[in-house]
Each structure stands twice: as structure tokens, then as C-alpha cells.
Amino acid sequence: MEMLGKTIVEGKTKVVHQHARNFDQVILVSKDRITAGDGARAHEISGKAKVANDTTCTIFEFLNSVGIPSHFVARSGDMMVAKKVHMIPIECVARRVAYGSYLRRFKTPFPVTEAYRFPTPCLEFFYKDDANHDPQVTKEQLLSNPLLLDEAKQLRLTPKYVEQMELWTRAVFETLERAWAVQGCTLVDMKIEFGIDMQGRLILADVIDNDAWRVWPQGDRRLMKDKQFYRELKTVTDADLTEVLKKYEWVADAVRGFKARRPTACIAVGVDAPNLKGAQTKLQHYSALTPISLTALQTISEPTVVVTSAALFASVASITACPVLIADANTDSAVLREQILRILARDDHVLWCSLHAEQIAATVAAQN
Ligand SMILES: Nc1ncnc2c1ncn2[C@@H]1O[C@H](COP(=O)(O)OP(=O)(O)OP(=O)(O)O)[C@@H](O)[C@H]1O
Ligand SMILES: [Mg+2]
Numbered sequence: 001m002e003m004l005g006k007t008i009v010e011g012k013t014k015v016v017h018q019h020a021r022n023f024d025q026v027i028l029v030s031k032d033r034i035t036a037g038d039g040a041r042a043h044e045i046s047g048k049a050k051v052a053n054d055t056t057c058t059i060f061e062f063l064n065s066v067g068i069p070s071h072f073v074a075r076s077g078d079m080m081v082a083k084k085v086h087m088i089p090i091e092c093v094a095r096r097v098a099y100g101s102y103l104r105r106f107k108t109p110f111p112v113t114e115a116y117r118f119p120t121p122c123l124e125f126f127y128k129d130d131a132n133h134d135p136q137v138t139k140e141q142l143l144s145n146p147l148l149l150d151e152a153k154q155l156r157l158t159p160k161y162v163e164q165m166e167l168w169t170r171a172v173f174e175t176l177e178r179a180w181a182v183q184g185c186t187l188v189d190m191k192i193e194f195g196i197d198m199q200g201r202l203i204l205a206d207v208i209d210n211d212a213w214r215v216w217p218q219g220d221r222r223l224m225k226d227k228q229f230y231r232e233l234k235t236v237t238d239a240d241l242t243e244v245l246k247k248y249e250w251v252a253d254a255v256r257g258f259k260a261r262r263p264t265a266c267i268a269v270g271v272d273a274p275n276l277k278g279a280q281t282k283l284q285h286y287s288a289l290t291p292i293s294l295t296a297l298q299t300i301s302e303p304t305v306v307v308t309s310a311a312l313f314a315s316v317a318s319i320t321a322c323p324v325l326i327a328d329a330n331t332d333s334a335v336l337r338e339q340i341l342r343i344l345a346r347d348d349h350v351l352w353c354s355l356h357a358e359q360i361a362a363t364v365a366a367q368n
Pocket of ligand 2: 011013
């Protein structure tokens with residue numbers, strides 16, 4: 001316990017401590033507590049903290065393994081060590097299926113049909129303000145009126161951060177949705193939060209545990225495993241709380257099965273020679289995959305990211321029969337990453353071109 005420094009903030013379901021020896025880190029300690037309706041309903045469930053911490057650590061480990069940056073540093077018994085961040089008081093919600101508050105908010109004059117499936121995930125933002133029941137805010141509100149996060153540091157939620165939050169929310173949702181699908185479950189919706197680290201980078205923060213989503217085995221609402229079961233209880237008996245804990249344990253166990261899938265595609269990134277170094281650095285920073293050299297490409301047995309010069313790109317394309325992702329060094333890193341994640345998450349044959357890369361593509365086409 002010598003790791004635990006002073007309490008920074010205590011919420012309904014966890015306490016955040018300063019790391020006693022490392023100023024840049026915090027320790028998140030979950031509580032044996034479950035709440036619903038802004039805390040209007042609350043119960044103690046002995047053993048819930050341990051399960052919640054286990055779930056959230058497993059999820060962050062999984063997300064890190066596919067290259068999604070977060071504040072997660074390490075598991076430490078029943079606690080989580082994380083980077084200290086400046087929390088952004090916005091809940092980012094992604095939905096595949098219309099349910100819950102979404103149905104209540106959009107009633108007249110055209111109610112949304114229950115269980116309507118959004119072809120692309122529906123993204124929503126909510127301002128964290130318990131007293132006002134976390135009002136919904138639009139992306140445009142956030143863009144046009146950058147939220148002041150820290151007066152002293154003049155830290156604002158700039159449009160760049162807003163765009164990144166949206167991109168990452170989509171990427172996290174699609175990644176988790178895919179992982180749950182492998183377990184035979186539908187990820188109906190999800191809530192995540194972000195923070196800004198000491199270097200000014202936006203990263204995933206807070207927790208992603210069984211309170212953060214709706215999960216339905218076999219897509220069947222009646223089999224729900226998440227906190228919604230507790231929310232819907234008319235009265236809460238001890239037997240109910242035992243049932244809740246059982247569901248949470250089931251989820252903690254299921255997420256242990258989440259595996260980073262090896263990509264089935266080769267991703268070749270063609271860039272102009274002067275920008276090659278920059279692009280390689282970007283990829284290494286943002287990709288979970290390891291770039292290799294062109295010569296090594298001929299012997300690879302595993303799908304790989306190849307960073308090459310524009311001139312050599314045609315050779316790469318002729319060596320591999322794999323689908324290719326084309327970008328250039330000017331391509332925004334976050335965009336590049338998302339494209340890579342998409343390839344990993346699906347088996348799409350993606351050909352994605354930036355302006356410069358179109359010329360490369362034309363070269364390739366001319367060669368074939
Ligand atoms: N890496 C981090 N650094 C600093 N604070 C963090 C970090 N991750 C999470 N927090 C903060 O921990 C606090 C406690 O979490 P908890 O979920 O218990 O709060 P809560 O009562 O549910 O209120 P909230 O509506 O903010 O979630 C939250 O205010 C959250 O912003
Ligand atoms: Mg919370």
C-alpha cells in the first residue's frame with residue numbers, strides 16, 4: 001500500500017490517489033459499490049471492486065495491444081496504476097443499437113424504433129454535470145466554443161482534441177464490438193472518457209468496466225450481462241445483488257478471451273524519400289505493428305506493415321498479393337492509425353489514397 005499517496009478525487013465508484021513515488025501517475029481504486037440514476041440508487045456489493053478492476057485492466061491491456069493509447073500503466077493487485085491526466089468532463093458515447101436514453105430523447109414527432117441498428121455507430125457527447133443530469137452537447141457546440149479545462153494553464157478543448165475524441169471513440173467502439181462479437185455477444189452501446197496527458201496528448205482515461213456498456217449475449221436483451229440489469233430492478237434484494245455480481249464475474253471472465261487479431265492484410269505505406277523517416281516514426285508510435293524492411297518482406301510469413309519510399313512502393317506492391325493501404329507522410333497520424341485499425345478489425349481490402357498517394361497508385365497501375 002506504500003504506493004498510495006493522497007486522495008486526489010473520490011467519486012461514486014472509485015477513489016483516485018496520487019502515486020506516492022511517481023508524480024506523473026495515479027492509482028485508481030474501485031469501490032464495492034454500484035449506483036444508478038446519478039446515485040439515486042446505490043448498494044454495496046462485496047467483491048465488485050475486485051471484478052471491476054480486473055475487467056477494466058483487461059480491457060485496457062487489450063486496447064493497448066491493438067495500439068489504442070490510454071492512461072493505463074499497470075495492474076497492481078486490485079488497483080490500477082495510470083498516467084495522471086487532465087480529465088475532459090465529456091462522456092463520449094457510441095451506439096450500434098438504439099436503446100435507453102436515446103429512445104427517450106428522440107420521441108416526437110418521429111420516435112426512433114427500439115433496437116434500430118445504426119449502420120455506422122452513432123456518436124454522442126454529454127457534459128459531465130451531475131446537478132444537471134449530464135446534458136447532451138453537440139460536436140458543433142464543442143468546436144465553436146472550446147471548453148476551458150484549466151484556467152491557470154489556459155488549457156482548452158481545442159477542435160483538434162474534439163476531432164480526435166470522435167475518431168478514437170469510433171475506433172474503441174469498433175474494436176470492442178468486434179472482440180465481443182467473437183464471444184457471441186452484441187455490444188449495444190458504450191461510454192468512454194478521455195484526458196490530456198502531461199505532454200498535451202489526448203488519451204483514453206477513466207475506466208471501461210461492466211458499468212460502461214450494454215452487452216447482450218446472442219444479441220438477446222433478456223440475457224443482458226451489464227449494469228442495466230441492476231437499473232431495471234424494481235426492488236433490490238440480497239439475491240438480486242448476488243445475481244448482479246455473477247453477471248459482473250461472467251463479463252470479467254469473457255473479456256479475458258479478447259485477443260488482438262493478427263492482421264490478414266499487408267499494409268504498405270508509400271512515402272516520398274525525404275519524409276520516410278517521419279512516416280516511420282509516426283507508424284512506430286501509432287501502430288501496434290512492427291515496420292520491416294523491403295527485403296525482409298519477401299520472407300515474411302505474417303502480415304506486416306511496410307514503410308517504403310514512393311519509388312520503391314511499386315516493388316512492394318508487386319512482391320505482395322496483399323491489399324495495400326497507401327498514405328503519405330503528410331497524412332494525419334490519427335487518421336492513418338484509424339485506417340490501420342479498420343483493416344485489423346475487418347478483413348476489408350482497403351485502398352486508401354491521399355493526394356500524393358494517388359500518383360503512387362497510378363504508377364502501380366501502369367506497371368501491372
Ligand atoms: N488518469 C486519471 N487521472 C485523474 N483523474 C482520473 C483519471 N481517471 C479517472 N479519473 C477521475 O476519477 C474520478 C472518480 O471516478 P468515479 O467514476 O468514481 O466518479 P463518479 O462519482 O462516477 O463521477 P463521474 O460522473 O465523474 O464518473 C472521476 O472524476 C474521473 O474523472
Ligand atoms: Mg464515473
